[in-house]
Amino acid sequence: QASLDQQNTKLGKEALNYAINAINFLLASARLMVSEEIGLSEQQRQTLRIRNYIRSRKTVSRREVYRAFHLSKKDMTEIENTLVEAGYIYADTNYRSMIYTAI
Known part of the structure; x- marks a missing residue:
């Protein structure tokens, strides 16, 4: 016991x-x-969410991100530029579409 x-x-x-x-x-x-x-603005939160989305998929098309987050073309371009300039993603065209690759 x-x-x-x-x-x-x-x-x-x-x-x-x-x-x-x-x-x-x-x-x-x-x-x-x-x-x-x-402490982040809505634009910064959206950028962070998209960065994480791309990172989780490794490679994704601009169209897929655009549709998944329901963004305007202007917002999508601003976020793309932010992520590329910060070194989080690489953006390249594949025939007719833009492809994002997480770095």
């Missing part, structure tokens, strides 16, 4: 430590997400 109680206590401590580590990880992740969004 004493051995069983020790195992339960050990398992309880391991589970508690696992839960604490999981919560700390989630808090750190949430802080990062919030810090990326707070």
